[in-house]
Amino acid sequence: MRPFVLESDAVRLSVPERGDIDAIVESCQDPELQRFTTVPTPYDRSDAEFFLARIVDHGWSTGREYTWGLRAPGSSELVGMVSLRFGDHDIGFWTSPAARGRGLMSAAVRLVADWAFEQGDVAQIYWEGYLDNDGSAAVARSTGFTYTGVGEGLHPGRDGARPLCRKGLLRATDDRTVKPGWPLPAASAEYPRPADVDLRGPAANDSVTGPERP
Structure with a gap:
C-alpha cells in the first residue's frame, strides 16, 4: 500500500x-512511554532508524501494519504515533509528554477507526494496555471502545512473556459514545486526562505492538 495522509480539523x-528521527528519539526517552511500551531501553537514533525502515516502511509495503505520525494542525512537528495492525486488527499509539492531555490521540484514533471501517475493510478493532496504563485506557474509553475485561496480551513484553492486559473492542457498527463498564483508577473517581501511551504504540512494539521498535 502506498502511504496516505489522514486529516481532520483536530x-x-x-x-x-x-x-x-530526533522527535522520535526524544519522545522515547520518556519514562512513561518506556514503562508502558516495549521500545528498546536505552533508545537512540539507530533504534529510530530501524523502526522507520523495518516497521514503518515494511508495514506499509506489505500491508501488514499502517503507521502514522501524529501532528497538530498547521504543524510539522511529530508529537506521537498511531498504528493499525491488520493481522489482529489491533491499534497501538503513543503521544509525546508535551502533547498529552490535549485530546490529540483520541482524535487520531477516531480518524484511523473511521478510515478502517469505511475504506479498510475492517469490521472491528482491538485495543489492549497494561493493567496500570490508565492513560491509554482513557483514550480507548473516550473513543467508544467497549471494555471486554482482562486477559493475556496479544504481544510479548521485553521479557518474552505475554503480560496481563485490559482489553477493549470497537466494532464498525458501534456508535462512538463512552460505554459503561470501564474500571476507574483506584485513586480517582474519574479517569485522568489521557497520557496517550499504549502497550504497543508504534515506536513501541509490534513488538508497538511482537517485536517492532520505533
Whole structure:
C-alpha cells in the first residue's frame, strides 16, 4: 500500500520520515512511554532508524501494519504515533509528554477507526494496555471502545512473556459514545486526562505492538 495522509480539523496523520528521527528519539526517552511500551531501553537514533525502515516502511509495503505520525494542525512537528495492525486488527499509539492531555490521540484514533471501517475493510478493532496504563485506557474509553475485561496480551513484553492486559473492542457498527463498564483508577473517581501511551504504540512494539521498535 502506498502511504496516505489522514486529516481532520483536530489532527494530521502522515507517515513518519527521517526528518522525524530526533522527535522520535526524544519522545522515547520518556519514562512513561518506556514503562508502558516495549521500545528498546536505552533508545537512540539507530533504534529510530530501524523502526522507520523495518516497521514503518515494511508495514506499509506489505500491508501488514499502517503507521502514522501524529501532528497538530498547521504543524510539522511529530508529537506521537498511531498504528493499525491488520493481522489482529489491533491499534497501538503513543503521544509525546508535551502533547498529552490535549485530546490529540483520541482524535487520531477516531480518524484511523473511521478510515478502517469505511475504506479498510475492517469490521472491528482491538485495543489492549497494561493493567496500570490508565492513560491509554482513557483514550480507548473516550473513543467508544467497549471494555471486554482482562486477559493475556496479544504481544510479548521485553521479557518474552505475554503480560496481563485490559482489553477493549470497537466494532464498525458501534456508535462512538463512552460505554459503561470501564474500571476507574483506584485513586480517582474519574479517569485522568489521557497520557496517550499504549502497550504497543508504534515506536513501541509490534513488538508497538511482537517485536517492532520505533
